[in-house]
Amino acid sequence: MRIVITGGAGFIGSNLARTLSEHPEITQIRVIDNLSTGSKENLLGLDVHFIEGDIQDAALLDQAFHGADAIVHLAALPSVPRSVKDPLASHHANATGTLQVLEAARRAGNLHVIAASSSSVYGANPRLLKHEDLTTAPMSPYAVTKLATEAYLGAYHHSYGLPVLPFRFFNVYGPGQRADHPYAAVIPKWISATLTGQPVTVHGDGTQARDFTYVGTACRVLKDALLRRVVEPRPVNLAFGTRLALLDLIPAIEAATGFRARREHIATRVGDVLHSQADGTRLRALFPTAEPVPIREGLMATVDWLGTSIAGAHRQRVH
Template sequence: MQIVITGGAGFIGGNLVRALTVQPQVTRLRVVDNLSTGDKANLAGLDVDFFEGDVQDAALLDRAFHGADAVVHLAALPSVPRSLQDPLASHHANATGTLQVLEAARRAGGPHVIAASSSSVYGSNPHLPKHEGLATAPMSPYAVTKLTTEAYLSAYHHSFGLPVLPFRFFNVYGPGQRADHPYAAVIPKWISAALIGEPVTVHGDGTQTRDFTYVGTVCRVLTNALLRRVVGPRPVNLAFGSRTSLLDLVQEIEAAIGHVVKRQHVPARIGDVAHSQADSGRLQALFPRVAPMTLDEGISATADWIQTSIMRATPKGSGLD
């Protein structure tokens, strides 16, 4: 089985490549990544064919997709705040990029296409838990690009018979997730700050809730979907229905690192939803054997990885080693 992963040098992509390398059914892995947010270090020691470039490069995609049985489309410009700073860049990377991937898949004979959408498409819809039949109400350009991704997958399935499967990711976290850029996710950013004694920045009062999903669990679902060739144009929530406030998350981090974490509250961010929790019924019906990792286990594993990364990056004799 030959699989292409766009965005495969990124956080989720790198973890997925690592998970797929141990599957005997997988004979060849190809990664397409422009390294704008990814890093080839995430693929260190892995046997992959690497295609450096953008998913909007049709010729590059044709080379990468040739003979492929499946494509996992993870390439994107993530982050709501980033999309507020540059909506057009988000649109081109996420919406147009998805269209280019689908066109390349069509030219390649119709491999199975799995794509990442986002829980942000639910936006201002207050209903909890979020089930896939809810009306979408995107609150940011990023959310619109992900809803567009879903719409294109459905259209290509119905119009051209392309076998597709869109997943709505919910706050994925875990080892390999960077904290050293302006749009870093909350868990790596907070753990990194806490480990070096800096306060964590809480946007708003901290009562907002999220459904955090460990990256290893996400990779097990994606691997299962690939190997079983699960197909369907309707989106699937990829989360298990947990609900953790940001204040509770601080306590989880404190338990993992063994000391109190200082907090600094700042105004809430534009475009952020107040509460997010997945209805996991469709996911569990499709993937009954995949069980989630508990948040405390996931935070502990993530903190261990970040601590190791900090130690490697810190010069000896600095007082932090």
């Protein structure tokens, strides 16, 4: 089985490449990445065919998709704040980029396409739990681009018979997620700050909650979807309803690191969703054996990975 991963040098993509490389049915892994947010270092030691380029290059996609069996489309410009700052860049990379991938998949013989959407599409809809049939209410340009991504997958399934599966990711975290850039996700950012004695910056009062999903769990579901060729044109939440308030995340990080976090509250970010918690009913129907990694276990693995690149800081031990 030959798999193409767009955005495969990024956080989730490189973890997926590692997961797939351990399975004997996967005979070839091709990675497309323009390295705007990913890094070739993430793929060190993996037997992958790396293609440097952009998903908006139709000829490059045709070359990469030739002879493939399935595509996992993860390439995107992530981050809500980034999209607020530059909405056109997010639209071109995420919405137009997805359209290019789907067209190339169609030209290659209607390949199976699994793609990443986001829980951010629920936006201002206050209802918990978030089930996939809720009205979407995007609060940021990024959320709009992800809604376009999953809508295009559904449209190509119904218009052209393309076998598709759009996943709504919920706050994926774990080893390989960088903390050293302006749009870093909350878990690596806070772990890094705690390990180095820097303040943990909390946007707003910290009562906002997230449904954190360990990257290994997400990759195992993606692998299962590929091997069983799971097709579902409706979006599927890839999360398990494990809601955690950010204020409760801080002591969990302190326990995982062994160091005390210094808190600093700052202004609420534009486009931030207040509460996020998945209804996993559809996920469990399609993937009945999928089980989440507990937050404590996931944080420990993330701390171990981040800690290898963080040293020499003065830290205050939790007593």
